[in-house]
Amino acid sequence: MAGAGGIRLSNVSKAFVARGKTIEALRDVSLTCEPGSFTALLGPSGCGKSTILRLALGLEHADGGRVEIGGQTSEKATASGLTGVAFQDSALLPWRNVEDNISLPLDILKRDRREYSAKIAELIQLVGLKGFEKSLPGELSGGMRQRVAIARSLVTEPGVLFLDEPFGALDQILRRQMNIELQRIWTETRCTALLVTHGIDEAVFLADRVAVMRSRPGRVASMIEIPFSRPRSPDLFSDPVFHKLCDGIAEVLHGG
């Protein structure tokens, strides 16, 4: 592992211009994720949570403020292979098989794929896709494709992992299974993780801290510590304390 780096956003602002109108996606947002921590960004659609992630990945540039990943600029951090990412859609290349899709970040970073063959096999095992190495995405189910995307995000052994609603397109049952698997995977790698989601239970189950965001302008409204010890078992989903916490967060989200 490249060594977990922290994520630091200091007073970041970002506005978009659409059809002549300026939309303030983020105003003066500060967020610090300690190395090895798991943070969830929770909020309604359009509150700028995906924008934070895109800024951190260097896909967008902030109008004001600073973004640092492991003490470097986003561009340097991503180009050095420090980061891994999984988007809401698996965004697999339809013409590459499972192995080749997982290897895509290595190809982009111009790393020698052969040195990672053991790692790739291990990841395929980890996400439960053994036997599907040579399958094309079109031959996989939605959940399987998403697991390929998770494996791909881990192939560079990232110190910082970004997850943008990685299970947003899955149904509730599959989503819960994937939450449990993701927790197991993350516990093994112990990288710094930033998860963007609008599922409250997902955020609470996975994260050490939940940052609740509000829109217009996008900002972090409150930061909530999640007290449950790890490893967290699936039983947690039916724990009354868990539900109370979720209800509290829902209140912060919807007004309060």
Next chain:
Amino acid sequence: MAAEQVLPAPKPLNQAPWFAPVRNIVILLVLWEVAGRFHLVADGALPSLTAIVERFWADRADYPAHVWSTLVSSALGFAIGNIVAVAAGILFVLSPLAARLFRGFNVTIFAVPTIAIAPILALTMTGISPRVTLAAMGCYFVTMTATVVGLTQIDLRSADLVRAYGGGKWDVMRFVQLRSALPIILAGLQVAAPNAVLGAILAEFGGGGRWGLGIYLLGSLGRADPPRLWSIGLVATAIAGIAYFIFGLISARVTGASKAVTMTTSLPPAGARTGGQWPSLAVAFGSIAVPLVLWWAFIKLLGVPEMIGKTPWGVIEYLFFLPLSQQAQTRLLDAMGQTLPITIVGTFAGLAAAFALSVSSRLVPNFTRALMPVALFSQTMPLIATIPLFVLLLGRGWLVTLIITISVTFFPAFITLAQGMKMTPRAALDLPKAYGAGAWTELKLVGIPAALPYLFAAARLTVPRALLGVMIAEWLATGKGLGNLLNQSRGYLDYGMIWTVAAASVVLSVALYQIVVLVERRVLANMGMRGSE
């Protein structure tokens, strides 16, 4: 039958999907045979199928050399044109400034009536190079556009992924764009293949020589021998059709390997951007200058004698500053006055028919379905090979020109419209019906507005074709207009006029195209839609 009207979707189970088209084709062939046998059409201008086959068999020794000659030049032009086109497409996607600078060039290549520059190429080049050049030009625009569309309409999330790992423009191109564009580029090649054949045959018309289907056709035109003309025309169609079919197969294979997975259908956001530091006026000027500079460079590089090869300035001089300029202007304007009205009327008629038919395709789906194969087939027929057949059928008056214009505009417009309207979301079409609207209300509210962008796309596509069709008809048959003036000037070795007519017809074609683009932008902007350019 009554059951079929109540439940339109399901077909009888025992009927294979190919049954209806095959049945229609068989009926058509039988009708053809009967009409030919009994001299029912234009006093025997439409020969029977068997007569055509007999003639073909009698002439069989003539064909190999002609076919081979046409094949060689089309294949060479196809290869060169497409390599240039793909490279240009990649360049335009990587550099928006280049795309804007070359817009004038691209539109010119698209709109140029090939028949107008065939004589010019024959004057300035030797051997088979005019044929190769025209074949290449026939491919360039189609493949270049397909490349640009393929490279831009990518899955944006895949591009994000590459950039999220620090990948640059080239990495996105390498890992995502090139491969995902491949099916669209192949579809472009499929359309380009018949164009290459058409280009080569056109050059044979204008250039002389001994071998080639165009030469053969031209040589047979004067003899009153309809079966031979038809058999040459059908052979040319078959070559184009086979080329179309082969690339269709390749394209289906490649597409099969890469589809069946979610891909975004959304267009990339089109912002006001690109080439910011260059003022748009300068770019617009450059875009007009590029074709002229290339024209000038073409003459200079080939070292054509000034007497034969005219530069842009040479044409202006011929038209305005020579003793005979006044006379040249009159002749040119007269010819334009004959060509332009019929082009416009024919285009409107063809577009209107295609629009009416495709818009009402929800009312008469069976008719549309039956027409589609015919329309697609007509696209593989080299125009040049079919026009003599029209002349046989309709004589040499203005009617033949009009019918040719309508037919060259109708089918491509119909295909563009029908394929475009398939993309209208079913839910949008169903919504009026869900509120009890009748077919006409549904058309007015959804069908027609949804078809408008495709109507404009069809108009852009067909306006230059219409001019080409009119000019070919004028050249071969009616003895009027720009096509005829071009042919006459060739006979008189009036080089200045040849260049002038060529330049004028290109300018005319580009102007008509630009008018469509302007109207399109205005209308679609008012309706809150975006064109497909």
